[in-house]
Amino acid sequence: MLPGIEPLNPLPLLPAQKLTLGCPVLDRLLRGGLPVGSVTEIAGESAAGKTQLCLQLLLAALLPPSRGGLSAASLFIHSEFPFPIRRLHALSSSSSAADPLDHIFVAAAHSPDDLLSLLAAVDGLLARPPTHLPVRLIVVDSIAALFRSDFDNNPKDLKKRSFLFFKIAAKLKEQARRFGSVVVVTNQVVDVVGSEEGANGQRVGNYASLWSSGRRVCPALGLSWANCVNTRLFLSRKDDVADDAGSSRTRRWMQVVFAPHLPEASCEFVIVREGVSGIEPQSRDLCVDAAGSGLQMAGIRRGFLGGAVVTDVGDLTGKFHGVKWVRRRSSTCTQVGSVVRPDPSDDQVSDGGEEFLSEIVPLLLGARGYL
Template structure:
């Protein structure tokens, strides 16, 4: 006789409190796929670059120099959230003060004055603040029915991760180790929220000048400078998808041509497209070759 087949292991183990611990059976399930729900950027050109939009269930980083369009794009995403297929509210966590409320109101469609009710805003002043806010968000995400007048949260925005680590850390081995540990804590919590609740998580990052070498991190030319996303390779390993916003200045030093590049993603090839920042939002520019 054949021995009985072993019973499959449960995907999650029960804790002593009776709650289920987040423990996916297959770590590859954390990676976005072409079948994952996608969040539109509000522009068909940019959506085409990303094969439909930003994937749910993972972390997308938007890196770029100051005034490259990172915050503008986040504000645009927050206002799209109630109108897209995922139809939800957004949680906008910001560390760059002050919050650009005037820009958010300017971008809001006049035909939907109540759309701002679906944008939740909170300030994070330190990594500890951020972890506390994410723990509170977990409770809100787990009980979406408690708010009768607001859609469930489907988008989490953090602008920006680099600002949280400007102070309180130096280049000593002990501080670098402590900083990396916080990266992993923050990323683990964001990935848990994204995967458990099928949210879209977007994190912006600043850039630093690259003098020589790249130490394995992403490097690109922007505004005539060789730059790389801040926080180094330790943080780069915490995100699933990295989008790099760059600028190319013309010879006269006036207007700039902007590009959005897929630096890396498990579901996309490396490619890019031109985009423009207008008063009504961020929009891709059709290639002349099409």
């Protein structure tokens, strides 16, 4: 061991306090909520629910720590106009806090330099809050809007843009650590064309499974900005046709792309008048009857996908020839990580079943379900 260097237990370094998202289902997905002292990015296309979730966080911060809050005021910096005051007022009507809007401060940023000036002034707000509550939540909605039109795609502008990324992120991280705050930034997405590994062939997190509205997308601002955030959450949406009349409903999901304290996971959620709420995954197993020729090539007579939640199973029948999909509860599988493996003691699964299930499970998860 080098002189003057002692081993350090990393467990006490993990953030102890977290901010609830205002929904127990979403809190379980994030192991309690958003951690203090770090920067969390919420990325997604327009109407995915980013701003709705941020408004809910403003009200959640007012809750006492016993209910997952911070007993704190919030600062909301918006670059998208106008500020959604009517929606915030509607959400606040169901808040248990007294006069919640009195503890939410709002500022507008029109450019990256404008944001940097605001963040410099925020130090005084955090150190000397104007109310009896400390300011411990900072929301920037959205970071991508500030960089949409001020920079060209040339080396000089790209270098300046990256410099501003690092400067903004460094200031946000300093304020998060110094004042024990939760920092949330929203980001937009861009379409991914060509490479399966993300924009420009660069893979950051689980890009291969980022889909929204039937398009393969990735968070905007590239690799430089991805390295500036501690946690990245991705919100996706899909319009499903609900009946023969052509009416549709929108389904939404929250996915953990990367985080130092979380595994990859996802959860469906809805946006209602009262706010953003997660949907409890149903406990259903899926039985695959592989009597058809499409699965005989894989050397399987029957396999079970335990723990998968799949809706509209009939949509998948056309992907294999002669395959019958039946919902059935089964105990013949053990779950290992993200791959469902058949129990070796089950004589209904022949050799090669594990390889086949390893290929099928990601398809099912990407289509409709979760493990």
